[in-house]
Amino acid sequence: MRQLADPATVAITIDDAPMPETMPGMLELLDLHHAKATFFMSGFRAALAGELVAETVRRGHAVYAHGWDHVRLDRESPRRLMEDMERCEALLAHYRPTPDPYLVRLPYNGGWRSARIHRTLNRWRPGCAIVHWGPSLEDHMTPTRCASVEDIERECRRDVDRVLADPRLAGGIILMHDQPINDRPGAQHKTAVTVTLLRQLLEGLAERGLKSVTLPPPPPQRWWRRYILT
Numbered sequence: 001m002r003q004l005a006d007p008a009t010v011a012i013t014i015d016d017a018p019m020p021e022t023m024p025g026m027l028e029l030l031d032l033h034h035a036k037a038t039f040f041m042s043g044f045r046a047a048l049a050g051e052l053v054a055e056t057v058r059r060g061h062a063v064y065a066h067g068w069d070h071v072r073l074d075r076e077s078p079r080r081l082m083e084d085m086e087r088c089e090a091l092l093a094h095y096r097p098t099p100d101p102y103l104v105r106l107p108y109n110g111g112w113r114s115a116r117i118h119r120t121l122n123r124w125r126p127g128c129a130i131v132h133w134g135p136s137l138e139d140h141m142t143p144t145r146c147a148s149v150e151d152i153e154r155e156c157r158r159d160v161d162r163v164l165a166d167p168r169l170a171g172g173i174i175l176m177h178d179q180p181i182n183d184r185p186g187a188q189h190k191t192a193v194t195v196t197l198l199r200q201l202l203e204g205l206a207e208r209g210l211k212s213v214t215l216p217p218p219p220p221q222r223w224w225r226r227y228i229l230t
Ligand SMILES: [Zn+2]
Pocket: 015, 016, 066, 070, 106, 107, 108
């Protein structure tokens, strides 16, 4: 899945959550703009921040598994992949019913071109679909351009303006992270960058009359058909 049917909507997808540094601010911003988002959560982080998972669900956002460990699960055995996803989903299922059909994004977007991975995910949950994306904030790079706090607003604006100008924006699936994972220069600004990016993005979407919605269920297709189309 990489595009929504309704061009008056966008789906903001947020990977790696829940990070306690950024999630409360992000949830407040989403509420302020009456926006819904879809979170792909890492199990080991969710296990440390159950209250944030509960709060995310309570505010009407969609929550799916991003694997338990943030590793290249597509390079592991099918069994390890399924066990990892199941462990993460079993935790998330404490907070909301398991969605059916299921949506997945694997760490580092691993395996989205791999028939073996699509087949394995469909063995885990029939109808399970990998969610791709259109415009990406490329937020792993934004902090690296921020030498000081004064740079944050301007450097976030560059990334947000690029996404807002993307021809795939209307009906688009937008990718961001709740805190870009890297230890590059500027890492001390990651939290401020993440919240600033989301604020500017939500303001820009509102100006364009685009409504942020949770990802709809995937269209009913056989896994191999979906593989061919992606
Ligand atoms: Zn990730």
